């Protein structure tokens with residue numbers, strides 16, 4: 470009798486695991502599944518990497534790490550260098566709607582230097598580029614971003 474307990478437990482756990490994986494994948498394929506805990510899919514991150522390398526990396530760095538020695542230090546013309554977008558600066562202060570607005574309008578209307586991408590990229594491409602740099606954020610920074618508005 471004592472031996473039947475672990476066997477029963479094993480069956481229960483195995484059944485739960487199967488249930489879980491079914492619930493997790495659902496009807497979507499792996500590439501359309503969300504990155505765990507995030508709003509975006511791994512496909513968006515992959516697309517975003519291409520967009521980012523083509524349109525953003527020259528200023529923000531290929532890993533969104535920033536290129537300036539000190540992004541807080543104003544340049545001689547009074548504008549700021551491109552900040553890192555990898556979670557070490559303050560991009561996480563801005564909800565998704567505002568990040569999209571920055572990418573659409575750029576910084577020139579506010580005395581900055583970032584070009585506008587409204588007419589250059591599709592919305593899918595812009596969202597993917599954002600997903601790409603957000604994928605460098607650890608769960609703590611991502612959680613803070615959700616508190617600051619996140620996708621709302």
Ligand code: HEC
Nearest residue numbers: 524525528549550551552559560571576577581582583598
């Ligand atoms: C020519 C350089 C340049 C390019 C190219 C560029 N940016 Fe920027 N970006 C900047 C600068 C400079 C700022 C700071 C605000 C300003 O001066 O306009 C900035 C600010 C930002 C911010 C706000 C960050 C914050 O912490 O508030 C985001 C988000 C951003 N860029 C995303 C992108 C994305 C995505 C792309 C590619 C689609 C891109 N940028 C391409 C120069 C650039």
